[in-house]
Amino acid sequence: MRAATPLLDVRGLTKHFPLKASPGNKSGVVRAVDDVNFSVMRGETLGIVGESGCGKSTTARLLMHLINPTAGEVIFEGKVVGSRDLPMKEFHRQVQMVFQDSYSSLNPRLTVEASIAFGPQVHGVSEKEAVKRARDLLARVGLEPARFAGRYPHELSGGQRQRVNIARALALEPRVVILDEAVSALDKSVEAQVLNLLLDLKQDFNLTYLFISHDLNVVRYISDRVMVMYLGQVVEMASTDAIFASAKHPYADALLSSMPSMDPDQRTEAPPISGDPPNPINPPSGCRFHTRCTFAESVCSSRSPQLTSIDETHRVACLMYEANVQHPRSRVNVLKVAA
Amino acid sequence: MNASLSIPAASVAAIEQSPGYWSGVFKRFLRDRVAMIAAVVVLVLVLLALFGTYVTPADPYQSSMLKRLKPIGTEGFLLGTDELGRDMMSRLMVGARLSLFMGITPVLFAFLIGSVIGIIAGYTGGWLNTAIMRTVDVFYAFPSVLLAIALSGALGAGIGNALISLTLVFIPPICRVAESVTAQVRSRDYVEAARASGANAFAIIKTHVLGNVLGPIFVYATSLIAVSMILASGLSFLGLGVKPPEPEWGLMLNTLRTAIYTQPWIAALPGLMIFITSISFNMLSDGLRSAMDVKQ
Amino acid sequence: MSQDAIIEIKDLEVVFGSGSAAVRAVNGVTLRVERGQTVALIGESGSGKSVTLRSLLRLHAPKKTTIKGNIRVAGHDVLSLSSSALSNFRGEVCSMIFQEPLLALDPVYSVGDQIVESIQRHKGCSRAEANKKALELFERVKIPSPERRLAAYPHEMSGGMRQRAMIALALACDPQVLLADEPTTALDATVQIQILLLLRELQKTLGLSIVFVTHDIGAAVEVADRIAVMYAGQIVEEGDVRTIMRAPRHPYTKALLQSRAHGSLDRGQRLATIPGAPPDLAKLPPGCAFAPRCTYAQDECREGTIALISLGESHSARCRRTDVTHLPHTESVET
Numbered sequence: 001m002r003a004a005t006p007l008l009d010v011r012g013l014t015k016h017f018p019l020k021a022s023p024g025n026k027s028g029v030v031r032a033v034d035d036v037n038f039s040v041m042r043g044e045t046l047g048i049v050g051e052s053g054c055g056k057s058t059t060a061r062l063l064m065h066l067i068n069p070t071a072g073e074v075i076f077e078g079k080v081v082g083s084r085d086l087p088m089k090e091f092h093r094q095v096q097m098v099f100q101d102s103y104s105s106l107n108p109r110l111t112v113e114a115s116i117a118f119g120p121q122v123h124g125v126s127e128k129e130a131v132k133r134a135r136d137l138l139a140r141v142g143l144e145p146a147r148f149a150g151r152y153p154h155e156l157s158g159g160q161r162q163r164v165n166i167a168r169a170l171a172l173e174p175r176v177v178i179l180d181e182a183v184s185a186l187d188k189s190v191e192a193q194v195l196n197l198l199l200d201l202k203q204d205f206n207l208t209y210l211f212i213s214h215d216l217n218v219v220r221y222i223s224d225r226v227m228v229m230y231l232g233q234v235v236e237m238a239s240t241d242a243i244f245a246s247a248k249h250p251y252a253d254a255l256l257s258s259m260p261s262m263d264p265d266q267r268t269e270a271p272p273i274s275g276d277p278p279n280p281i282n283p284p285s286g287c288r289f290h291t292r293c294t295f296a297e298s299v300c301s302s303r304s305p306q307l308t309s310i311d312e313t314h315r316v317a318c319l320m321y322e323a324n325v326q327h328p329r330s331r332v333n334v335l336k337v338a339a
Numbered sequence: 340m341n342a343s344l345s346i347p348a349a350s351v352a353a354i355e356q357s358p359g360y361w362s363g364v365f366k367r368f369l370r371d372r373v374a375m376i377a378a379v380v381v382l383v384l385v386l387l388a389l390f391g392t393y394v395t396p397a398d399p400y401q402s403s404m405l406k407r408l409k410p411i412g413t414e415g416f417l418l419g420t421d422e423l424g425r426d427m428m429s430r431l432m433v434g435a436r437l438s439l440f441m442g443i444t445p446v447l448f449a450f451l452i453g454s455v456i457g458i459i460a461g462y463t464g465g466w467l468n469t470a471i472m473r474t475v476d477v478f479y480a481f482p483s484v485l486l487a488i489a490l491s492g493a494l495g496a497g498i499g500n501a502l503i504s505l506t507l508v509f510i511p512p513i514c515r516v517a518e519s520v521t522a523q524v525r526s527r528d529y530v531e532a533a534r535a536s537g538a539n540a541f542a543i544i545k546t547h548v549l550g551n552v553l554g555p556i557f558v559y560a561t562s563l564i565a566v567s568m569i570l571a572s573g574l575s576f577l578g579l580g581v582k583p584p585e586p587e588w589g590l591m592l593n594t595l596r597t598a599i600y601t602q603p604w605i606a607a608l609p610g611l612m613i614f615i616t617s618i619s620f621n622m623l624s625d626g627l628r629s630a631m632d633v634k635q
Numbered sequence: 636m637s638q639d640a641i642i643e644i645k646d647l648e649v650v651f652g653s654g655s656a657a658v659r660a661v662n663g664v665t666l667r668v669e670r671g672q673t674v675a676l677i678g679e680s681g682s683g684k685s686v687t688l689r690s691l692l693r694l695h696a697p698k699k700t701t702i703k704g705n706i707r708v709a710g711h712d713v714l715s716l717s718s719s720a721l722s723n724f725r726g727e728v729c730s731m732i733f734q735e736p737l738l739a740l741d742p743v744y745s746v747g748d749q750i751v752e753s754i755q756r757h758k759g760c761s762r763a764e765a766n767k768k769a770l771e772l773f774e775r776v777k778i779p780s781p782e783r784r785l786a787a788y789p790h791e792m793s794g795g796m797r798q799r800a801m802i803a804l805a806l807a808c809d810p811q812v813l814l815a816d817e818p819t820t821a822l823d824a825t826v827q828i829q830i831l832l833l834l835r836e837l838q839k840t841l842g843l844s845i846v847f848v849t850h851d852i853g854a855a856v857e858v859a860d861r862i863a864v865m866y867a868g869q870i871v872e873e874g875d876v877r878t879i880m881r882a883p884r885h886p887y888t889k890a891l892l893q894s895r896a897h898g899s900l901d902r903g904q905r906l907a908t909i910p911g912a913p914p915d916l917a918k919l920p921p922g923c924a925f926a927p928r929c930t931y932a933q934d935e936c937r938e939g940t941i942a943l944i945s946l947g948e949s950h951s952a953r954c955r956r957t958d959v960t961h962l963p964h965t966e967s968v969e970t
């Protein structure tokens with residue numbers, strides 16, 4: 001069954017950044033990403049949402065191997081990345097990334113065309129061929145090559161630069177593109193143009209997307225499945241429809257209810273949760289959300305929840321959904337009855 | 340912001356080449372009046388250094404006991420004569436060669452060596468960075484004048500040794516600047532994107548780092564030329580650099596110091612040349628710096 | 636709702652620089668804010684919304700900026716205030732909160748000290764009284780354990796706490812008008828909604844008038860009574876929040892609302908987009924600045940000045956085609 005093998009499989013991915021000791025602050029580690037497991041199927045778009053410090057961007061950089069994981073492995077088409085079966089360079093041809101800051105991600109001294117052509121040349125494509133590919137891609141992302149190929153990044157608008165960044169990511173003919181807040185810095189009208197472009201490109205090049213964003217509306221629009229992260233851990237993962245219809249994890253639910261209402265007559269009356277996300281240095285014990293959770297019980301501060309399947313596609317890391325846990329509001333039996 | 344709207348779409352498929360970054364720098368530099376004056380002065384000095392010997396009004400080595408320390412404006416000696424009766428004007432003109440040579444050469448070598456070390460340290464980071472930069476700090480701890488004199492003294496007098504010691508003096512500061520500029524560029528997303536394309540460090544440094552760091556390092560290095568000239572003059576003054584009777588401004592300043600009471604103007608002339616040269620180089624590097632500063 | 640106006644901006648023009656490189660950031664903005672009202676200025680980057688807001692406190696560098704027009708805030712003629720009157724005006728009549736509190740708060744003083752200092756300077760009261768007032772303010776903006784937090788330095792606080800502290804600082808001298816420049820843009824979703832609700836509550840309990848600048852229509856809907864949409868330095872449409880959301884008449888407002896990704900869209904369905912990009916403020920086209928991107932534009936739109944057309948009580952749009960813009964337009968939605 002080919003369809004059942006995930007394209008990208010992430011197992012136990014962990015990144016702890018060591019902290020230097022400073023006065024009044026004991027040395028410790030930032031648990032940026034802690035034992036994250038997920039898989040991405042061929043051709044789908046997986047949205048990753050969460051607030052700052054939840055580890056979504058670190059996850060992206062770990063996937064790209066721009067930083068080395070503390071533990072865990074990434075498996076691409078059944079091959080461990082970095083092993084003899086799949087050397088890093090080959091992996092990078094298959095998986096590419098688009099960054100948030102369209103300006104900082106282009107070399108100011110290179111023309112747009114040279115920036116796009118750099119990647120293919122690294123992989124042994126001749127300069128002539130690489131430049132031709134760059135021009136084709138510029139046309140494909142809606143920038144007329146004759147006008148734009150010779151330009152420098154500062155001569156382009158934010159939307160145009162992000163199109164160049166997308167073209168650069170596609171220049172290696174990758175199968176997976178990680179979009180790390182790729183449309184977040186753009187104005188709404190430009191964002192819509194770029195989102196449309198991303199949809200077209202996905203179809204034309206049979207791409208698989210990992211779409212990281214804090215904008216829930218955009219994630220809902222573009223993703224097939226959504227993964228919600230909180231303080232370095234996955235708290236819920238489900239199809240977009242399921243999670244937006246009824247998020248099971250109290251945090252995921254609060255996050256989705258925090259979206260501003262677009263209806264002046266149905267304004268939000270009370271904040272879904274109070275306070276800020278805690279610092280990922282020394283996160284709370286047990287369930288990391290228990291300090292802000294309205295359903296928290298004593299068991300939540302001592303026991304770490306595991307990501308548990310509640311149906312075929314829906315997984316949640318909350319003690320209320322875990323069997324054999326003494327949580328007064330356990331939903332396990334309710335789900336069983338429903339099933 | 341968006342210039343593209345005003346440009347009609349090109350019907351032919353010829354690629355419009357934007358004026359590059361350096362042509363913009365050049366344009367801004369041309370508009371900077373102070374920097375242009377400095378550039379003209381530097382050009383004149385360089386021309387003097389190259390061709391000064393062919394256009395001197397008199398032989399700069401021809402001494403005459405009868406015509407010692409003639410004042411400025413004396414018939415036949417426009418800028419007077421020195422303590423051995425040699426024509427000051429000719430000696431100052433010919434002196435430009437050695438003085439500029441002593442100013443520019445050590446900085447050039449230090450630029451090459453310091454940039455390489457600094458870029459490697461800045462790009463790799465980690466323990467290698469720590470090892471390199473702490474070593475550099477040791478040199479940095481000594482005042483540059485003292486370091487130059489100590490090194491020159493240890494190596495022995497002579498132009499070659501003076502050049503070596505000055506080069507060593509300038510490597511640490513250039514290395515430090517190179518390291519910090521490189522570390523900044525390295526954290527940019529475009530370097531990350533290049534790493535994500537699977538490129539090795541060499542290719543990334545060649546394509547993405549060098550173009551962005553050499554400019555700022557070069558600007559810093561030009562500002563060191565003035566310092567180098569003054570240090571070289573100092574070494575010559577102490578007898579550690581250029582040997583008489585070669586005309587070099589620092590050495591001339593030294594030998595003329597006995598005449599400071601009888602002909603103060605003449606004694607001050609080599610100092611004036613050093614001053615003009617160093618300030619011109621400083622202005623030039625200031626102008627370059629602001630011309631290279633692209634504001635979005 | 637015809638109360639007295641607390642803010643009246645008339646024909647405001649703000650030009651940065653001069654000669655051919657002059658950037659016409661604001662081109663004739665007229666805006667009226669009534670006492671106790673919250674008005675949201677929305678628009679994309681470069682639309683002039685922040686520049687308009689900053690003009691209310693005269694925050695632009697006077698040497699590089701030319702400001703024309705008339706601004707009256709609570710009876711003060713802002714553009715002709717002397718510099719000492721201006722510094723009293725700032726804080727006591729009108730104060731401002733920013734997107735990034737870390738840049739607006741002084742890093743070397745504790746937050747409490749900054750608030751106390753501001754109260755003492757403006758009110759001339761004793762330190763004990765100022766301390767008491769600072770504590771009240773911290774309670775008012777709902778900072779947990781306020782006594783302890785007053786002694787904290789800005790970098791020791793989380794993003795949401797800092798934003799609350801900045802609001803407390805802005806309210807220190809009981810201003811009548813609060814200006815908010817993208818105050819929730821840098822915040823996380825769960826924190827953003829808390830701050831929006833706080834602003835709404837403060838507006839109600841203190842009777843503040845708020846001008847709220849944002850690019851996020853959702854945030855505007857949560858707090859605003861009225862919305863003014865800006866494009867290329869002009870207010871192109873203004874009205875009651877319900878009217879703007881449900882029956883926008885300016886093609887730009889319509890397109891902006893349609894181009895948002897929102898819940899009722901099917902996945903894979905293409906978003907309606909506005910073609911092209913906003914105009915260069917140094918060389919604005921004649922006529923309507925939106926005409927080059929507008930699906931309704933006709934030749935008449937590309938010449939002359941476009942007047943604000945009244946479309947009923949407190950709803951107006953700067954458009955010559957309002958007779959057709961309320962009809963569904965097939966071309967404006969590409970599928």
